[in-house]
Amino acid sequence: MSAQKIINFTPCPCQASQNGNYLAFWVKPDVLVNKFIDEPDGICNIFRCRAGHVIPLARKDIGTWMADIDDHFRESHPPLTSAQAVTEANRCYFCYDAPCTEACPTDIDVPGFIRGIASGNMAGAAIKILQENIFGGSCARVCPTEILCEHACVWTKAGGPAVQIGALQRVATDWQMAQPTHPFIRAPATGKHIAIIGAGPAGLSAAHGMARRGHDVTVYDTKPKPGGLNEYGIAAYKLVDDFAAREIEFLLGIGGITLEHNKTLGDDLSLDDLARNFDAVFLALGQAAVNMAGVTGEHLPSVRNAVDFIAELRQAPDKSALKIPRRVLVIGGGNTAIDAATQAKLLGAEDVTILYRKGRAQMSATAIEQNWALTHHVVIHFHAAPVRIESETGELCVVTESRRYPADLVLRAVGQKFHPLDGLEIENGRIKIDQNHATSHPKIFAGGDCVPGLDLTVRAVQDGKCAARAIHEFLGCD
Numbered sequence: 001m002s003a004q005k006i007i008n009f010t011p012c013p014c015q016a017s018q019n020g021n022y023l024a025f026w027v028k029p030d031v032l033v034n035k036f037i038d039e040p041d042g043i044c045n046i047f048r049c050r051a052g053h054v055i056p057l058a059r060k061d062i063g064t065w066m067a068d069i070d071d072h073f074r075e076s077h078p079p080l081t082s083a084q085a086v087t088e089a090n091r092c093y094f095c096y097d098a099p100c101t102e103a104c105p106t107d108i109d110v111p112g113f114i115r116g117i118a119s120g121n122m123a124g125a126a127i128k129i130l131q132e133n134i135f136g137g138s139c140a141r142v143c144p145t146e147i148l149c150e151h152a153c154v155w156t157k158a159g160g161p162a163v164q165i166g167a168l169q170r171v172a173t174d175w176q177m178a179q180p181t182h183p184f185i186r187a188p189a190t191g192k193h194i195a196i197i198g199a200g201p202a203g204l205s206a207a208h209g210m211a212r213r214g215h216d217v218t219v220y221d222t223k224p225k226p227g228g229l230n231e232y233g234i235a236a237y238k239l240v241d242d243f244a245a246r247e248i249e250f251l252l253g254i255g256g257i258t259l260e261h262n263k264t265l266g267d268d269l270s271l272d273d274l275a276r277n278f279d280a281v282f283l284a285l286g287q288a289a290v291n292m293a294g295v296t297g298e299h300l301p302s303v304r305n306a307v308d309f310i311a312e313l314r315q316a317p318d319k320s321a322l323k324i325p326r327r328v329l330v331i332g333g334g335n336t337a338i339d340a341a342t343q344a345k346l347l348g349a350e351d352v353t354i355l356y357r358k359g360r361a362q363m364s365a366t367a368i369e370q371n372w373a374l375t376h377h378v379v380i381h382f383h384a385a386p387v388r389i390e391s392e393t394g395e396l397c398v399v400t401e402s403r404r405y406p407a408d409l410v411l412r413a414v415g416q417k418f419h420p421l422d423g424l425e426i427e428n429g430r431i432k433i434d435q436n437h438a439t440s441h442p443k444i445f446a447g448g449d450c451v452p453g454l455d456l457t458v459r460a461v462q463d464g465k466c467a468a469r470a471i472h473e474f475l476g477c478d
């Protein structure tokens with residue numbers, strides 16, 4: 001639904017914008033802000049255009065806007081139709097030694113699964129993906145394919161648009177998830193019992209790999225829901241319709257996996273007890289702590305961690321009930337900064353600015369992610385390193401060397417870090433492992449964001465898959 005359809009507004013007589021859609025886009029958040037900030041009872045019958053002129057607005061229009069907020073969080077990339085999928089699959093050259101497979105961190109046979117789609121063998125396509133990557137459905141939606149498989153596609157090298165590998169992967173995995181049966185069969189029971197701490201992509205990928213090999217698995221997580229950042233962190237418009245939960249339900253279809261929620265390592269569970277009571281332990285703890293920006297004033301009220309803001313948004317049963325102030329500043333240059341800023345905008349903030357201390361090329365958010373934020377009217381200021389945050393005049397303000405940025409909310413998105421853990425060797429602030437994912441403790445393995453490496457869902461899934469294989473060998477079962 002376009003902005004114009006959502007709200008029936010009167011363009012401002014000042015003609016601040018010649019484009020009706022554009023004006024509507026900017027006006028609507030203002031309405032939302034007035035409602036939330038100035039008139040919490042929802043009585044609001046004016047809005048201001050960008051030039052500050054006040055214009056009457058019928059209350060029914062506000063109701064329409066509020067009712068449609070979920071529409072703002074609709075899927076960023078809708079699925080291909082069956083016909084589009086076949087056409088797209090037939091663009092693949094089915095390269096020998098395919099560079100896309102080389103570039104996929106989970107080693108999916110990309111031409112192999114695409115050939116399945118082209119020939120109508122959807123079950124074959126899905127199994128080729130899922131045997132390497134049981135989170136093939138979420139990876140299809142969240143992988144930065146522009147720097148992975150699609151970047152390596154020969155079409156990209158030739159200057160044309162890459163084959164849409166992520167979108168095709170989604171077609172096959174969605175087909176599989178709609179089938180009544182799980183595509184894998186468990187090996188006969190081994191009598192071995194593995195503990196996994198962390199029910200994110202790394203932990204559950206390992207759980208599936210071990211359950212397939214006939215082991216019993218218990219997965220503990222401190223949170224009330226499984227999924228890790230798939231459930232609490234990834235932007236709402238990438239994983240819609242409770243996809244994270246549906247994918248886990250599909251994954252658990254293998255059998256032999258028990259989930260234990262609200263159980264925290266270091267509180268309810270200890271490494272020593274786990275190592276004593278289980279045949280092996282896999283740690284998939286992610287990065288539970290966040291970095292500070294390192295400037296004075298960041299403990300002021302209205303300065304929040306971007307990941308907490310996103311988690312609250314992801315878990316909100318009604319996004320229109322979330323309060324978002326008018327001016328939001330996001331400090332950081334990664335995907336978390338982009339996701340937090342874009343979602344703040346979609347919630348209705350009027351001015352959203354990202355402050356990044358270096359230049360565009362140094363930003364860890366990919367060019368596609370940056371453009372995604374820009375097309376949602378997020379402003380990015382490069383070479384803008386905050387030196388302090390203050391509120392002396394009563395107004396929250398982020399100060400850089402050259403400017404003052406007034407704000408109503410500051411979101412800190414300067415990276416996550418591994419929460420310290422006693423009893424294991426640490427390397428670069430994360431758990432040290434060898435090539436078999438073994439830690440310094442003989443029965444304990446680790447993978448995903450809690451060990452050194454790229455912080456991507458697909459890498460975490462690969463770690464879980466490889467760790468399951470290594471633990472199986474460690475148990476003498478091969």
Ligand SMILES: Cc1cc2nc3c(=O)[nH]c(=O)nc-3n(C[C@H](O)[C@H](O)[C@H](O)COP(=O)(O)OP(=O)(O)OC[C@H]3O[C@@H](n4cnc5c(N)ncnc54)[C@H](O)[C@@H]3O)c2cc1C
Nearest residue numbers: 198200201202222228229264265286448449455456457460
């Ligand atoms: C905001 C944000 C957006 C992102 N967007 C993308 C994206 O678009 N694409 C992409 O590829 N990657 C993205 N990532 C990165 C990706 O989400 C991670 O790399 C991936 O989730 C790592 O998986 P994991 O299983 O290692 O850790 P997590 O997903 O973090 O899971 C760790 C689990 O361990 C649990 N846990 C932690 N400590 C304990 C404890 N002491 N006891 C018990 N349980 C514990 C946690 O509750 C959690 O469930 C994003 C990350 C963030 C923060």
Ligand code: SF4
Nearest residue numbers: 104139143148149166
């Ligand atoms: S898992 Fe990700 S990187 Fe690998 S082929 Fe699929 S979309 Fe590409």
